[in-house]
Every structure is written in structure tokens, then in C-alpha cells.
Amino acid sequence: MDQGSQLPDADERVTSREQDAVRLLLLIDGVCESVPEVDLAQPGLGEAVGVVRTQVRLQKLDFWLRNPDYLADELLTKYEESGERRLLELAGLILDSEEPEVRRYPMLRHHFGAYEPLDDALAVLRSAGLLVRRRRGTVNRVRQHDYYLLAAGRDVARELIREASDFQYYVDRVALVLDLADGRGGSQLKKQQYLQREYAEAARGDRIGSVSVRARARLETLRQACAAAQEGLIDD
Known part of the structure; x- marks a missing residue:
């Protein structure tokens, strides 16, 4: 990575409504689960092809998509737990590039x-x-929001990917996000993300700071440990 390049301050970068709409469409298309028959029988949901349960889960998945540095750091955590080299390599692809700066x-x-x-x-x-939102609960207290992707929404998502190769980035990252989520609900994902000091200690109302410096140092440490282990196996 060229440390001397001049990049815009990611802490101040915001998205447009259109950018958010495209990203969320690709995210929902990538992580949605099958729609139960009982839901398909409801008015307006006959064309639903997938559903994401709860706004909390959608927000937590979107956090990893919007913050490649946190995504890479979670990959390193999963690598430490599993020893799967692929995870170390995927984290390296993110952290060795300017992605944590330009995509954050x-x-x-x-x-x-x-x-x-x-x-x-x-x-x-x-x-x-392209999408239907359904509220669950009572008039006075909404318990959760469910987001149903319609067939037209899936068609548009696939068309975006075909016509603009840049959107393949989101498809690839959504696959990593889904793998990290490992079927966990919004509350479980929230607990996992709170383990990050920068996340937990951010003042309410402030933007959550980057972990890219710490994640890159952690990556180097794990690479060295992996290389040393490999050398030990060769010597044996």
C-alpha cells in the first residue's frame, strides 16, 4: 500500500441515498433467507424471493460491509479460532490494499x-x-422489521452486477459478511461487534473510528507466526 497517497478523510465520508439503495439491495439479495409459505400467502408478498429478519441484523451486516477494516479484523479473529489459511489470505487482500480507506x-x-x-x-x-417492509408487533410497539426482496429486486440486483463490474466488489464482500455472520441474529452480531474497543468506546452520536492500523499490525504478527510454524514443520 502506498502510505504517501492522499486519500479523503474516511471519518467524514458519507454515502448518498442512491449509493445506500444499491448497497442494501445487493446486501439483502446476498444474505436473505428463504420465504416461508405462510408469508408468501400474505397480500403483497406473493412475489417475495427472500427475507432479512430484523432491522438490527440488517444494520449489523451493513456495518461490516461499510467498514472493510472491521471485516478484515473479524476474518483474523476467525482465522485464530480455526487456523484456516484462506481467512488469513482474505484479510490480507483487504488490509494490503487501500480498501479500508477508500471503501470505508x-x-x-x-x-x-x-x-x-x-x-x-x-x-x-x-x-x-423491489422490496417490501413489514412491521411486526402492535400499533404502539413495533417489535421488528422484516425486509422482503421481491423477484423484481433480484432481477435488478443481477442486472446491476452484469452491467457494472464494479458492483462485483459488493457481491464478494457480502459473501464474506454472510460467512462471518454464520447464521447469527442481530443481537448476537451486536455483541460480537461490541468486542472491538473502538466500537464499544465511541461516544453515542459519534462516528465509529477505524481499526485499520491495529488490524494491519495484527495481520503482520499472524503472518510471522504462520511462517514460523511452517518453517518448523519443514525443519521437522
Whole structure:
């Protein structure tokens, strides 16, 4: 990585409504689960092809997508737990590049962890007939939001990928995010993300700071340990 290059300050970088809409469409398309028959029978959901349960889960998955430095650091954690070299290599692909700087869009620290208002972006998808949001609970207390991807939304997502190769980046990163999530719900993901000091100690209402410096140092340490282990095997 060229440490001397001049990059915009990622801590101040924000996304547009259109950028958020595209990213969320590709995220939902990549991580959604199958729609139960009972849901398909509901009015307006007959064309649903997938669902993401709860706004909390969507926000936590989006955090990793918007913050490649945190994504890479989680890959390193998973590598330490499993010893799977592929995870070390994937983290290296991110941290050896400028991706943590040029692809990072920080989120606000909210009462429930990382948060960024998504209503405007989701409204773009809903108004275009690509997504349906359903609230569960009572009139006075919404218990959760579920996001149903419609067949038209999947068609648009696949068309975006075919016509603009740059969007393949999000497809690849969504696959990593889904692998890291490992079927966990929003509350479990929130607990995992709170283990990051920079995340947990951010003042409420402030943007969550980067872990790229620490993650890159950690990557180097793990690479050296891996190389030493390999040398030991060869010597034996």
C-alpha cells in the first residue's frame, strides 16, 4: 500500500441515498433467507424471493460491509479460532490494499451499536417495487422489521452486477459478511461487534473510528507466526 497517497478523510465520508439503495439491495439479495409459505400467502408478498429478519441484523451486516477494516479484523479473529489459511489470505487482500480507506463509510454509534438511518434508501427500493417492509408487533410497539426482496429486486440486483463490474466488489464482500455472520441474529452480531474497543468506546452520536492500523499490525504478527510454524514443520 502506498502510505504517501492522499486519500479523503474516511471519518467524514458519507454515502448518498442512491449509493445506500444499491448497497442494501445487493446486501439483502446476498444474505436473505428463504420465504416461508405462510408469508408468501400474505397480500403483497406473493412475489417475495427472500427475507432479512430484523432491522438490527440488517444494520449489523451493513456495518461490516461499510467498514472493510472491521471485516478484515473479524476474518483474523476467525482465522485464530480455526487456523484456516484462506481467512488469513482474505484479510490480507483487504488490509494490503487501500480498501479500508477508500471503501470505508463509517456509521454512527447508537444506543444499540452501529446505526445509520436507512429509511430513505429503503424507500427508494420500496417505491420501485423491489422490496417490501413489514412491521411486526402492535400499533404502539413495533417489535421488528422484516425486509422482503421481491423477484423484481433480484432481477435488478443481477442486472446491476452484469452491467457494472464494479458492483462485483459488493457481491464478494457480502459473501464474506454472510460467512462471518454464520447464521447469527442481530443481537448476537451486536455483541460480537461490541468486542472491538473502538466500537464499544465511541461516544453515542459519534462516528465509529477505524481499526485499520491495529488490524494491519495484527495481520503482520499472524503472518510471522504462520511462517514460523511452517518453517518448523519443514525443519521437522
